[in-house]
Amino acid sequence: MTQQHKEDICMHGGEDRSLHYGAVVPPIYQNSLFVQDVSHTEASRFSYTRSSNPTIEAAEVKIAQLEMAEAARCFSSGMAAISASILHHVGQQDHILAARGIYGPTHVFLAQYLKRFGIETTFVDGWCAEDFEKAARPNTKLVYLESPGYGVFRILDLRGIAEWANSRGIVTVIDNTYSTPFFQNPLQMGVKIAVHSATKYLGGHSDIVAGAMAGSSDAMQTIALQERSLLGACMDPHQASLLTRGIRTLPIRMRQHQESAMRIAMFLESHPKVARVHYPWLPSHERHELARTQMCGCSGLLSFELKDTSVDYGGFRSKLHVFGYGPSWGGFESLMMDFRLSEADAAEMAIPYGLIRLSIGLEHPDSLLEELETALTEV
Numbered sequence: 001m002t003q004q005h006k007e008d009i010c011m012h013g014g015e016d017r018s019l020h021y022g023a024v025v026p027p028i029y030q031n032s033l034f035v036q037d038v039s040h041t042e043a044s045r046f047s048y049t050r051s052s053n054p055t056i057e058a059a060e061v062k063i064a065q066l067e068m069a070e071a072a073r074c075f076s077s078g079m080a081a082i083s084a085s086i087l088h089h090v091g092q093q094d095h096i097l098a099a100r101g102i103y104g105p106t107h108v109f110l111a112q113y114l115k116r117f118g119i120e121t122t123f124v125d126g127w128c129a130e131d132f133e134k135a136a137r138p139n140t141k142l143v144y145l146e147s148p149g150y151g152v153f154r155i156l157d158l159r160g161i162a163e164w165a166n167s168r169g170i171v172t173v174i175d176n177t178y179s180t181p182f183f184q185n186p187l188q189m190g191v192k193i194a195v196h197s198a199t200k201y202l203g204g205h206s207d208i209v210a211g212a213m214a215g216s217s218d219a220m221q222t223i224a225l226q227e228r229s230l231l232g233a234c235m236d237p238h239q240a241s242l243l244t245r246g247i248r249t250l251p252i253r254m255r256q257h258q259e260s261a262m263r264i265a266m267f268l269e270s271h272p273k274v275a276r277v278h279y280p281w282l283p284s285h286e287r288h289e290l291a292r293t294q295m296c297g298c299s300g301l302l303s304f305e306l307k308d309t310s311v312d313y314g315g316f317r318s319k320l321h322v323f324g325y326g327p328s329w330g331g332f333e334s335l336m337m338d339f340r341l342s343e344a345d346a347a348e349m350a351i352p353y354g355l356i357r358l359s360i361g362l363e364h365p366d367s368l369l370e371e372l373e374t375a376l377t378e379v
């Protein structure tokens with residue numbers, strides 16, 4: 001079978017109009033309960049929305065196809081998917097290996113929360129299988145990855161790390177939010193589970209908080225029955241419908257995010273006040289070549305460091321008007337954030353002091369360049 005184009009999956013994957021009177025947009029099954037029609041021999045596949053619902057399932061099939069996974073499940077948020085993927089694989093006295101420089105709340109969940117249950121995490125500073133192997137213990141049950149990572153977008157050798165972990169029977173989970181399944185398919189490189197904050201590019205319109213997970217049918221089914229159902233981390237049908245709508249435009253959005261981000265990354269790199277730009281698609285990125293072998297494109301999230309970190313960051317922010325100041329990213333709107341962590345936190349999270357992060361939205365790139373230029377000149 002020829003490989004399905006991702007654009008076609010985004011438009012039509014997981015949808016069957018014949019089930020809905022030909023409606024081109026699947027309806028929202030805004031109901032908690034499905035009663036069984038006792039006169040029919042075939043029972044409804046659905047019973048209770050905490051377990052599943054046709055609107056949620058439509059989004060799940062699309063995401064599974066995009067990730068080239070056997071199955072996918074949606075969650076109430078990215079953190080719900082992440083915590084479920086981790087909790088499912090560990091128990092008392094188990095050990096986790098995680099990449100350093102991952103999403104902050106995930107780091108806190110691993111480093112602090114899980115300690116209550118006697119589960120310890122070692123954060124690995126390196127990028128390849130040998131670095132993870134050195135930190136492994138006999139009780140290591142899970143390798144948790146994020147590539148590109150958070151902050152400076154470190155690239156990990158996904159094929160190498162997955163091959164090593166698989167040979168040791170250790171489960172691998174990756175946060176694939178940065179790339180989305182449109183630009184990177186970790187399961188094709190041997191990673192077992194991909195998790196997403198669908199709040200970001202998959203949703204794409206900053207109007208939902210949502211999460212997703214993709215992997216084998218068995219793993220997805222068990223996690224849905226256990227962590228998702230028992231901890232109540234289920235998606236709401238209305239949220240699922242907005243997610244499906246967001247995914248339809250994923251390909252064109254991602255191409256535009258990349259094109260604009262690349263222009264801005266190159267502009268910043270040539271600016272005399274900028275010390276370093278972090279963007280995996282720049283040839284100057286530490287592991288640009290590796291990134292090219294794992295990703296087929298790069299998102300709109302980049303960061304940079306000023307040569308002088310004693311500048312007035314508030315003054316810099318006040319010169320930006322198209323860029324909103326705030327957390328999150330992956331929506332249509334451009335955003336900036338600066339990170340001025342204590343030395344200890346900066347080292348723990350692998351975020352250099354004074355790092356400025358830009359989420360490049362879908363505005364005209366000239367508008368973004370112009371105001372960045374002004375802000376940099378005046379700072």
Ligand SMILES: *Cc1c(COP(=O)(O)O)cnc(C)c1O
Nearest residue numbers: 077078079103175177197199210
């Ligand atoms: C935002 C984010 C999350 C958390 O997702 P929520 O939907 O906010 O729970 C996880 N990982 C990454 C990389 C993120 O950016």
